Amino acid sequence: MSLQINLDQPPFSFLAEKELAWLKSRLDLVFFPAGEVILEVGQESPGIYILYKGVVEETDDDDQVFTQYGTEDMFDVRAVLESSCKHRFTAIEETLCYLLKAKDFIQLLNSSDDFSVYFRTDLGTQQSLVEQRGGEVSEFILAQVDGDTMRTPVYVTGQTTLVRTARMMRDEKHDALLVRDGERRGIVTGSDLLHAVLNDSLPKETRVAEVACFDLITVEEGEYLFNALLKMTQHQIERVVVTRNKEIVGVLELMDMLSTFSTHSHIVAMRIEQARSIEDLVIAAGRLESLIANLSGQGVKVMAIMSLITTLNRRLIRKAFELLVPDKLNSQVCLLVLGSEGRGEQILKTDQDNAIIIRDDHVKDALMPSLQKLHQVLLDFGYPRCPGGVMFINDAWIHTAGEWRARVGKWLNNSSPEAMMNMAILMDAEPIAGNSELFEEIRGAWHHESLRSSIAASWFARPALQFETPLTLLGNIREDHGAIDIKKGGIFPLVHGVRALAFEHGLYETNTFDRIDRLAEQEVLSKEVAQGLKDSLVLFLRIRLRHQLEKAEKNPGLTQQLKVSDLRSVDRSLLRHGLHRVKKFKQWLVSHYHLENL
Amino acid sequence: MRLPLWLKRRLPGYRPPPERWAHMEEPYTGDDVVVVDCETSEFDKKKGQLLSLAAVVVSGRSIELSSALDLTVRSDAVTHPDAVRIHYLRKEDRKHGVATADAVQQFLDFVGNRPICGFYIEYDRAILNRYIRDLYGFELPNRFIEVSELYVRQKRRYIPEVNLDLTFEGLARDLDVPVIDRHTALGDVVSTALMFIKLQKGSS
Numbered sequence: 004m005s006l007q008i009n010l011d012q013p014p015f016s017f018l019a020e021k022e023l024a025w026l027k028s029r030l031d032l033v034f035f036p037a038g039e040v041i042l043e044v045g046q047e048s049p050g051i052y053i054l055y056k057g058v059v060e061e062t063d064d065d066d067q068v069f070t071q072y073g074t075e076d077m078f079d080v081r082a083v084l085e086s087s088c089k090h091r092f093t094a095i096e097e098t099l100c101y102l103l104k105a106k107d108f109i110q111l112l113n114s115s116d117d118f119s120v121y122f123r124t125d126l127g128t129q130q131s132l133v134e135q136r137g138g139e140v141s142e143f144i145l146a147q148v149d150g151d152t153m154r155t156p157v158y159v160t161g162q163t164t165l166v167r168t169a170r171m172m173r174d175e176k177h178d179a180l181l182v183r184d185g186e187r188r189g190i191v192t193g194s195d196l197l198h199a200v201l202n203d204s205l206p207k208e209t210r211v212a213e214v215a216c217f218d219l220i221t222v223e224e225g226e227y228l229f230n231a232l233l234k235m236t237q238h239q240i241e242r243v244v245v246t247r248n249k250e251i252v253g254v255l256e257l258m259d260m261l262s263t264f265s266t267h268s269h270i271v272a273m274r275i276e277q278a279r280s281i282e283d284l285v286i287a288a289g290r291l292e293s294l295i296a297n298l299s300g301q302g303v304k305v306m307a308i309m310s311l312i313t314t315l316n317r318r319l320i321r322k323a324f325e326l327l328v329p330d331k332l333n334s335q336v337c338l339l340v341l342g343s344e345g346r347g348e349q350i351l352k353t354d355q356d357n358a359i360i361i362r363d364d365h366v367k368d369a370l371m372p373s374l375q376k377l378h379q380v381l382l383d384f385g386y387p388r389c390p391g392g393v394m395f396i397n398d399a400w401i402h403t404a405g406e407w408r409a410r411v412g413k414w415l416n417n418s419s420p421e422a423m424m425n426m427a428i429l430m431d432a433e434p435i436a437g438n439s440e441l442f443e444e445i446r447g448a449w450h451h452e453s454l455r456s457s458i459a460a461s462w463f464a465r466p467a468l469q470f471e472t473p474l475t476l477l478g479n480i481r482e483d484h485g486a487i488d489i490k491k492g493g494i495f496p497l498v499h500g501v502r503a504l505a506f507e508h509g510l511y512e513t514n515t516f517d518r519i520d521r522l523a524e525q526e527v528l529s530k531e532v533a534q535g536l537k538d539s540l541v542l543f544l545r546i547r548l549r550h551q552l553e554k555a556e557k558n559p560g561l562t563q564q565l566k567v568s569d570l571r572s573v574d575r576s577l578l579r580h581g582l583h584r585v586k587k588f589k590q591w592l593v594s595h596y597h598l599e600n601l
Numbered sequence: 602m603r604l605p606l607w608l609k610r611r612l613p614g615y616r617p618p619p620e621r622w623a624h625m626e627e628p629y630t631g632d633d634v635v636v637v638d639c640e641t642s643e644f645d646k647k648k649g650q651l652l653s654l655a656a657v658v659v660s661g662r663s664i665e666l667s668s669a670l671d672l673t674v675r676s677d678a679v680t681h682p683d684a685v686r687i688h689y690l691r692k693e694d695r696k697h698g699v700a701t702a703d704a705v706q707q708f709l710d711f712v713g714n715r716p717i718c719g720f721y722i723e724y725d726r727a728i729l730n731r732y733i734r735d736l737y738g739f740e741l742p743n744r745f746i747e748v749s750e751l752y753v754r755q756k757r758r759y760i761p762e763v764n765l766d767l768t769f770e771g772l773a774r775d776l777d778v779p780v781i782d783r784h785t786a787l788g789d790v791v792s793t794a795l796m797f798i799k800l801q802k803g804s805s
Contacts, residue, residue, distance in 0.1 A: 032664040032791060034798050056779060097777065099795070102663070 017117035026111060030101040035094035042092040048082035050104040057098025061090045070579050071095075077576075080122050083108055147225050153245045153253030156181045159191075161212030168211045169196055179242055179254060182215040188251060189217035190244065221246045222255065229307055231255055233314060236272040275318050281380055284323055288384035291315060295350060296552050305350070305545040306516075313347040317435045323380050324436035328373045335362045336370060337434050337441040341393060345431040346498070347514045350548050355386045358432065359395040360441040361403045374401075393428055404444045411448040418462040426463065427502060431513050450509040461596040464503035467496045468589055468598060489550075490563040493543045493578075497536060497585050500592050504528070515540060536588060539581035546574055609742075618739040622709050626742045629714045633660045634746060636718045636794040637708075638786045639725045642676075646727040650676050654704055655786030656711055657794055659718070664794045670711045671787045673698035705732050718746040720769055720793045748772070748793055751800040772796055 010016070010023060018026065032055070035041055042048055044064060052059075059072040061079075072078055082088035083105045103111075112119040157175050159168055161184025172180060172193060182189040191211055199205045199214040220238050222231045224247045231243055241257040271294055274287040291312065298308045317340070324338055342356035343349040359374065361367050378396045382388065395401045402410065411429070414422035430449065434442040470491040498515050504527055505518045512518045516537055523533035546565065553569075554562050570578065593599060606626060609615060618625055637656045641649030657669040675698035699707070708729070719725050722745050730740045749767050752775075756763055766775070769789070773780050778795040781788045 029667045031666045032795075034662045034664075034795060099779070104667070107667075 014118055014121040017121060018111070018115055022111060022115055022118075026103065026107075029107040030103055033100050033102050035098045035100070037094060037097050039094050040091060041094055041098075041100075042079060042082060042088045042090075044088060044091050046082075046088050047086055048079060048088055048105065050102050051077055051080060051083055051108050052092075052100040052102055053077045055099040055101055057094060057100075058096045059098055059100075060093050060095045062093065063090050070583075073575075084122070148222055148228055148231055148245055148255060149224060153255045154259070156244075156251060156254050158183050159211055160184070161187075161189075161210060161215070163211045164208045165196055165199060165205070165211060165214070166207045169193075172196075178256075181244070181251065181254070182211055182217075184212040184215070184217075187212075187217050188219060188244075189215035190219060190242075190254075191215040192242075219244045219251075221251075223247070224252060227307075228255075228260060229311070232257075232260060233311070236276075236314070239276060272315060272318070275315065275322055278322060278326075281323065281326060281383075284319060284326070284380070285383050288319055291319075292351065292385070295548075299548055299552055305541055305548055308548070309348060309350055309544070312350050313344075316344065316349065316352075317433075319384065320381070321436040323377060323384070327377050327380065328370075328437070332370060332373070334438045335365045336360065336437045337439055338395070338436040339432040339442060340435050341428050341432050343431075345433040345513050347433070348498075348544070350544070351551055352385050352387075354389040355381050356389055356393045356428065357381075357395050358393070358400040358429070359402075360407055360445060361401070362438070362441060363403045363405045365403070367401060367403075404441050407445040408448045411445065415449065415459050418459060420466070423463050423466070426506075427466075427499065430502060430506060433513050446511070449506065450511075460503065460507040461598065463506050464500065464592055464596045465598060467499040467503060467592055470496065486564045486566045488563050489543055489547050489565045493582055493585050494540065494547070496589055497540055497543075500588055501536065503592070503596070532588070532591075535584045539584045542577055542581045546570065546578060616739050618742070619737055622737070622739075625709070625712070625714045627714050629716060629744070631715070633658050634716045634718045634797065635659075635712050636664075636790050636797060637712075637722070637725055637729075638719055638789045638793065639728050640786050641728055644724075646724060646731070649728055651701055651704065651728060651732060652676060653698075653786040654708055655790045656708060657787070657790050658715070659794045659797060662798055664791060664798075666791070669787060669790070670707060672704045672707060674701050674704045675699060676701060701732065702736055705729070705736060709733070712741075712743060714743060716744040716746055717741065718748060718793070718797050720748045720772070720789070720796070722747050746797070748796050748800065751797070752776070755800055776800070 010027070015023065015026070030053075033052070035057070041052065041059060054072055054074055054076050056074060059076075059078065061070050061072070078092060079088060079090070112122065154177070157171070157177050158181045159171060161182055163171075168180060168191060172178065179190055179192040182191050189212070191214060195214050195216070199209065200207065205214070220234060220240060221244045222234060224245050234243055235241065235257055243255050244251055245253040245255050271287055271290050274290070275284065278284045278287060294315075295308060295312060298311070299305075320338070320340065325333075328336070337360040339345070339358045339360065340356065341358060343353060344356060355378075359367075359370075361370065374395060378394065388394070393400055411426070414426045426449065432442065470488075501515050501518050501522070504522050505512065508522065508525060508527060510518055510521050512521055519528065519533045519536055522528045523530055528536070547563070550565055550569070551562060565578075604612075606628075610617070617623070635656050635658055637654075639651055640653045642652055643649050651674050653674060654672045655670060658665045698704075717726070726741065726745060734740060749772065752772055753765060753767070756765055765771070769792075770780065772778075773792055773796065776796050776799050778792055778799065781791050
């Protein structure tokens with residue numbers, strides 16, 4: 004019979020058709036009246052329950068609600084694998100569950116690798132399994148540089164004449180040849196030859212070694228194609244040399260990649276790089292959003308999108324800065340991006356968070372006209388005005404280096420929530436244009452040994468606890484507010500908690516993932532916790548991005564509200580795990596910073 | 602009213618089941634029931650040909666789907682067009698089924714002496730008895746439970762004069778039971794089983 008249950012989602016979608024059919028034939032149906040305990044603490048579970056209808060609540064010994072389960076959710080895998088139940092499961096509405104007997108479940112685990120990996124691993128792996136299923140098109144970008152993607156190199160010796168080189172290019176149908184000149188290895192391209200002969204009027208008999216470029220840009224075999232693409236973008240080149248343990252093994256051509264790579268990220272990057280006017284930049288900026296939607300739609304991992312978009316955004320702003328601020332002022336100022344942009348975690352444009360540092364002996368009046376223009380351009384790019392006024396056009400966020408240092412000192416002594424907030428904002432700063440040495444000067448102001456375990460660090464951490472983790476809202480119960488604020492509930496406490504630790508330990512990193520890695524290295528966080536936090540943050544960002552993109556189609560504007568019922572059940576269960584992690588982390592922060600009496 | 606076995610055996614025309622199913626006459630002591638549903642070629646106790654047959658054990662609150670009996674009968678009976686519209690079993694669909702005798706045997710082995718429960722079970726009982734009588738010369742000795750009767754009894758206890766919607770859908774709606782694959786034998790069996798469980802709970 005066809006059971007009316009949706010099993011096309013992970014983890015069941017990892018099963019082959021035959022296994023799935025078998026699974027369906029093994030299901031029993033169990034009914035529980037409202038209020039009935041389904042599984043008691045310590046009880047052995049008869050199997051895995053998959054909710055068909057109704058709501059089940061998971062509580063611990065002290066009757067604290069952990070989470071709720073709704074249609075298509077399942078519980079409790081741990082009780083089956085560990086043969087005893089840690090929590091109590093109660094039907095809080097009339098509930099109908101399919102029951103997969105424990106022995107049948109174990110048999111499925113043994114017969115399917117993906118299926119068992121899903122259950123036996125941590126959140127991160129579960130997630131990447133889910134993401135993998137999201138789309139197959141992306142495989143190209145996530146593919147690695149290997150024999151399939153690169154061309155075998157064709158060599159000429161440095162003694163070869165330009166004429167012969169040109170002929171070889173035509174015969175071999177290669178637009179670039181590698182040049183072997185003694186110990187040196189270089190590359191020569193068709194356009195190199197063109198410039199040599201036509202622009203520099205070199206005779207055709209010139210040795211190719213004289214025009215070749217010996218400063219090779221390389222990628223190591225096995226790197227992501229995506230990274231190779233970023234390198235090409237950065238250096239404005241169209242091919243990179245592939246190495247294996249420093250030995251050249253091939254050439255990776257942009258054209259080869261582009262023919263498969265349909266998302267145009269490179270084209271956007273090129274447009275930014277080649278822009279000659281602000282108008283050109285505005286057009287390029289307009290393309291970023293569709294690029295993101297495109298990448299996300301193709302199932303590209305959110306981390307990869309984030310790093311690509313961060314690179315592109317910064318280039319965009321830097322380019323605008325270069326176009327608007329006269330060269331002679333360039334070394335006098337430093338443009339900082341703050342907030343999520345500074346941490347490199349912004350995907351869709353939120354708001355302008357930025358600041359300016361001016362060299363001590365300089366006055367800001369000379370700068371203001373160009374900065375006003377820059378601000379306007381950023382608006383045109385699609386960065387809305389910051390509602391909190393954290394923008395360099397406001398007096399509070401444009402100072403000389405000396406003034407900045409004084410301000411930071413004042414904030415740290417003051418400990419008011421406002422001062423701490425400002426500190427938090429500045430801590431995520433990343434210099435992206437102008438003279439970055441100016442930033443180095445002021446950064447020292449909050450990298451004191453004395454700040455560790457000081458009262459300031461503890462005040463700094465406080466806001467992380469400000470919002471309740473919205474765990475119990477999951478499930479389908481409270482339809483009237485079946486939405487959670489993913490930023491307040493998940494992202495902010497995590498990011499801010501990590502920021503507080505970074506502050507305490509004087510880390511230079513601004514990216515949350517980098518900070519977590521560093522904190523794990525310094526053994527502030529255990530490896531497990533660190534991994535859990537990173538997985539959770541990726542998850543939040545991924546779910547939020549998808550949600551925001553979907554919302555944007557109907558009504559633009561960035562929402563932080565996730566409608567729980569819109570989520571796939573698998574995301575709902577991952578989200579639950581993620582929020583669990585955040586809750587634990589908050590508890591850890593409380594004891595770490597002695598915030599019990601809040 | 603169920604007659605005691607000794608009395609039943611003395612009735613004129615009583616025919617005992619053959620050896621293979623002799624245990625079906627023994628009184629049942631457990632708590633399980635078997636929910637049964639048949640689909641036939643036309644809605645007629647005398648002429649309706651058995652097309653499919655489903656049975657599932659209900660044990661407490663659990664419907665043991667994984668061991669359910671779900672048989673399509675190989676038969677060349679001409680299906681009444683109206684009936685096809687109800688159960689969607691065309692002649693073509695029945696080519697791959699089991700022989701009628703085979704289905705009846707499997708059913709008898711499955712049920713044993715457990716009580717049989719269904720929605721409008723009189724009809725299924727009549728159809729099954731007709732086949733069993735023709736093939737093996739006896740009738741189902743099991744206790745029968747009518748779900749709609751349980752329902753009426755429960756409702757009337759509180760409001761004696763209530764007007765009840767006694768259709769399958771009516772019961773399903775009132776008892777808040779999902780109708781799963783309506784008019785497939787197994788689908789109806791599952792819904793009926795859920796009605797039974799809910800009515801049990803209510804009457805205890």
